[in-house]
Amino acid sequence: MPEPKTAPNIANAEALKKMYEDMLLIRRFEERAGQLYGMGLIGGFCHLYIGQEAVIVGMQAAATPKDQLITAYRDHGHMLACGMSANGVMAELTGREGGYSRGKGGSMHMFSADKKFYGGHGIVGAQVPLGTGLAFANKYRGNDGVCMTYFGDGAANQGQVYESFNMAELWKLPVVYIIENNQYAMGTSVARHSALADFSKRGVSFNIPGIQVDGMDVEAVEAAGKEALSFARSGKGPIILEMKTYRYRGHSMSDPAKYRPKEEAAEVREKRDPIDHFGQKLIQRGVATENDLKEIDTRVKQVVIESADFATTSPEPALAELYTDIVI
Amino acid sequence: MATQILMPALSPTMEEGKLARWLVKEGDVVKSGTILAEIETDKATMEFEAVDEGRIGKLLVAAGSEGVKVNAPIATLLADGEDASAAVTSAAPAAKAEAPKTETPAAAPTAAVAAPAVEIANDPSLPAGTEMVPTTVRIALRDAMAEEMRRDPDVFLMGEEVAQYQGAYKISQGLLEEFGDKRVIDTPITEHGFAGIGIGAAFDGLKPIVEFMTWNFAMQAMDQIINSAAKTRYMSGGQMSCPIVFRGPNGAAARVGAQHSQDYANWYSSVPGLKVIAPYFAADAKGLLKAAIRDPNPVIFLEHEIVYGRTFDVPKMDDFVLPIGKARVVKEGKDVTIVSYSLGVGLTLEAVEKLEAEGISCEIIDLRTLRPLDIDTVIASVKKTNRIVTVENCWPFGSPGTEVASQVVAQAFDYLDAPPGKVTGKDVPMPYANNLEKAALASVDDVIAAVKAVCYRS
Ligand SMILES: Cc1ncc(C[n+]2csc(CCOP(=O)(O)OP(=O)(O)O)c2C)c(N)n1
Numbered sequence: 024m025p026e027p028k029t030a031p032n033i034a035n036a037e038a039l040k041k042m043y044e045d046m047l048l049i050r051r052f053e054e055r056a057g058q059l060y061g062m063g064l065i066g067g068f069c070h071l072y073i074g075q076e077a078v079i080v081g082m083q084a085a086a087t088p089k090d091q092l093i094t095a096y097r098d099h100g101h102m103l104a105c106g107m108s109a110n111g112v113m114a115e116l117t118g119r120e121g122g123y124s125r126g127k128g129g130s131m132h133m134f135s136a137d138k139k140f141y142g143g144h145g146i147v148g149a150q151v152p153l154g155t156g157l158a159f160a161n162k163y164r165g166n167d168g169v170c171m172t173y174f175g176d177g178a179a180n181q182g183q184v185y186e187s188f189n190m191a192e193l194w195k196l197p198v199v200y201i202i203e204n205n206q207y208a209m210g211t212s213v214a215r216h217s218a219l220a221d222f223s224k225r226g227v228s229f230n231i232p233g234i235q236v237d238g239m240d241v242e243a244v245e246a247a248g249k250e251a252l253s254f255a256r257s258g259k260g261p262i263i264l265e266m267k268t269y270r271y272r273g274h275s276m277s278d279p280a281k282y283r284p285k286e287e288a289a290e291v292r293e294k295r296d297p298i299d300h301f302g303q304k305l306i307q308r309g310v311a312t313e314n315d316l317k318e319i320d321t322r323v324k325q326v327v328i329e330s331a332d333f334a335t336t337s338p339e340p341a342l343a344e345l346y347t348d349i350v351i
Numbered sequence: 352m353a354t355q356i357l358m359p360a361l362s363p364t365m366e367e368g369k370l371a372r373w374l375v376k377e378g379d380v381v382k383s384g385t386i387l388a389e390i391e392t393d394k395a396t397m398e399f400e401a402v403d404e405g406r407i408g409k410l411l412v413a414a415g416s417e418g419v420k421v422n423a424p425i426a427t428l429l430a431d432g433e434d435a436s437a438a439v440t441s442a443a444p445a446a447k448a449e450a451p452k453t454e455t456p457a458a459a460p461t462a463a464v465a466a467p468a469v470e471i472a473n474d475p476s477l478p479a480g481t482e483m484v485p486t487t488v489r490i491a492l493r494d495a496m497a498e499e500m501r502r503d504p505d506v507f508l509m510g511e512e513v514a515q516y517q518g519a520y521k522i523s524q525g526l527l528e529e530f531g532d533k534r535v536i537d538t539p540i541t542e543h544g545f546a547g548i549g550i551g552a553a554f555d556g557l558k559p560i561v562e563f564m565t566w567n568f569a570m571q572a573m574d575q576i577i578n579s580a581a582k583t584r585y586m587s588g589g590q591m592s593c594p595i596v597f598r599g600p601n602g603a604a605a606r607v608g609a610q611h612s613q614d615y616a617n618w619y620s621s622v623p624g625l626k627v628i629a630p631y632f633a634a635d636a637k638g639l640l641k642a643a644i645r646d647p648n649p650v651i652f653l654e655h656e657i658v659y660g661r662t663f664d665v666p667k668m669d670d671f672v673l674p675i676g677k678a679r680v681v682k683e684g685k686d687v688t689i690v691s692y693s694l695g696v697g698l699t700l701e702a703v704e705k706l707e708a709e710g711i712s713c714e715i716i717d718l719r720t721l722r723p724l725d726i727d728t729v730i731a732s733v734k735k736t737n738r739i740v741t742v743e744n745c746w747p748f749g750s751p752g753t754e755v756a757s758q759v760v761a762q763a764f765d766y767l768d769a770p771p772g773k774v775t776g777k778d779v780p781m782p783y784a785n786n787l788e789k790a791a792l793a794s795v796d797d798v799i800a801a802v803k804a805v806c807y808r809s
């Protein structure tokens with residue numbers, strides 16, 4: 024193992040270890056969610072974020088508490104990374120009273136006004152105008168916040184995305200569009216669904232700048248995130264970050280992922296895994312020891328086991344909840 | 352302490368499956384992510400991964416076993432230093448905590464109904480002695496499309512994942528192989544765009560079948576369906592035609608939440624310029640889909656995911672086409688008329704079995720087509736039974752059942768011995784929680800209660 028060239032900066036070291044821990048929490052949480060699904064304790068669709076952890080964790084490291092975020096249905100990682108509790112998320116997955124939507128939303132539909140997390144949306148592309156509207160509100164109020172609007176490579180083809188792009192640039196709205204290009208929209212590869220595969224260029228005809236980022240490298244994401252957020256915050260309007268990433272699992276729990284060779288996922292896992300590689304880097308730089316990482320793993324596992332316990336012992340919602348929260 | 356590895360549920364509607372193949376053997380060390388086995392569901396073969404680390408103790412279920420129930424133990428997992436004889440003291444960590452009030456976890460509503468004990472009347476339109484072939488609704492729909500595509504080169508299929516993936520719900524299985532990528536076309540996720548492209552192609556005389564992965568996503572395309580497809584014949588003074596079929600699963604599957612569970616029967620049936628079909632039986636799915644593809648109008652074809660895997664008789668005929676707009680008397684009876692369509696017919700059959708055991712004789716009408724509505728068949732029945740209950744799963748406001756009741760009251764008021772009864776989905780967005788979802792859907796008990804109410808029985 025090479026010696027660290029410079030003594031690590033302590034404050035920075037803590038921040039780096041925190042990013043490692045946040046990514047690992049998502050990974051272990053998702054593995055457990057997959058298991059609970061297999062046991063029939065989670066129902067419906069369940070879209071795991073395994074492989075993409077660096078995107079949300081890097082962005083959250085760049086964001087400030089003023090900034091909002093909104094995404095689609097592959098949302099468990101976003102919620103954990105913005106500080107929502109593992110217990111509340113897992114209990115929503117099991118449809119229990121202790122869940123963020125008191126069991127009424129499920130995996131795809133969770134929110135936290137407190138953490139400025141605006142969902143959790145099941146309709147592909149629908150969150151893009153919504154995120155643009157949150158940015159509109161920021162500008163209207165003059166509050167300096169930026170809305171981070173996440174969507175997939177598949178969603179990037181929906182018409183409402185381009186309606187939003189146009190207005191966002193026209194009105195110089197403080198929004199960062201983060202395209203999580205994990206190479207597939209369900210079973211359709213980017214090459215088969217997109218006439219222009221470089222998503223960072225999707226804003227060209229609206230004059231929106233875009234940057235391609237290695238979405239498997241949490242530090243690269245953080246750096247690009249800082250740049251984009253400050254661009255949007257300074258009144259220059261929207262900007263696009265294309266995150267090159269990969270989902271290891273099927274689209275949802277019931278997708279056998281037969282449309283790609285097994286070796287493809289195995290190779291990404293081997294060569295670009297965002298967590299393993301970042302862990303190795305931390306050790307090489309002397310920021311963390313093998314033992315530190317083990318301790319983090321133990322801590323994270325404990326959080327996840329507790330969340331599974333909470334999520335399976337929290338009661339189902341009361342039947343009266345069927346008719347609450349419709350209109351007030 | 353050895354733990355059990357349980358048979359996983361691998362889709363929203365799976366209750367049992369086949370353990371196709373073990374990829375580990377007794378004694379193997381596994382860790383999170385190790386692939387343990389291949390498991391077949393009704394739709395796919397899935398790999399099943401380990402979450403916990405340990406060593407495989409015993410394989411409890413042999414490879415090739417069919418019908419293994421979800422949550423049945425399939426292997427034991429040993430911790431460090433244990434041998435295979437270690438007593439199994441607990442299930443996998445989270446399994447021990449059963450939900451306080453949960454009954455069966457994540458069971459699909461009324462999934463896997465056995466062939467109903469209620470005698471189903473033969474379709475009078477069939478020649479006597481026609482051979483019947485048990486077929487799933489899924490295959491019946493596929494066959495309908497394949498037959499029409501063989502017959503008419505202007506018919507093509509377009510939608511998300513319909514070609515290479517063979518359909519998100521496997522309805523288009525084999526079509527890409529037979530007809531090629533000119534006629535079986537994968538689209539990007541752009542419903543508004545490809546619905547419009549289909550409609551434009553239909554203006555030029557092609558006969559597109561546009562699949563929506565589910566009808567929930569057709570809301571993106573609603574403007575094209577209503578403003579362009581439904582109204583153009585009228586607006587053009589009859590010059591323009593739009594021979595297109597929009598099809599896909601409608602209504603709630605199992606626990607997919609409010610944005611993925613809506614039933615659109617009332618929306619589309621309210622639109623002049625559309626025909627709307629919502630079959631239950633496989634034969635109707637086939638005969639009516641063929642008719643829809645040949646029809647010169649835009650046709651909305653509402654399927655149901657829960658019904659896809661159900662098996663019914665389909666007549667073996669070279670060209671089995673049914674008339675659009677004709678209801679079918681599924682079973683004759685004297686005390687009450689129950690009018691339904693789509694999955695509601697399955698609910699009705701289950702309820703009727705119990706009602707007849709209590710001495711209430713039920714006539715069941717399957718509307719099959721919602722627009723145009725075959726009200727004559729309903730009125731004739733009500734004149735005989737003097738009571739009517741409608742059964743459906745959409746929201747109550749302005750539902751097809753509401754329309755049936757209104758027309759019955761207008762045309763046969765004097766024949767009614769009780770106000771019409773109505774069973775629908777509850778007037779709420781679909782909740783995710785298992786208990787709330789069950790409560791939100793129309794149930795067999797709801798049907799029984801409504802029938803008893805119109806018969807003044809308790
Ligand atoms: C409007 C709409 N159409 C179709 C779907 C079904 N669907 C859900 S996710 C998905 C693929 C989306 O792919 P992408 O945007 O790349 O996101 P990823 O799943 O890769 O995160 C599809 C087709 C939907 N939910 N909404």
Ligand SMILES: [Mg+2]
Pocket residue numbers: 175176177203204205206207208209
């Ligand atoms: Mg994608």
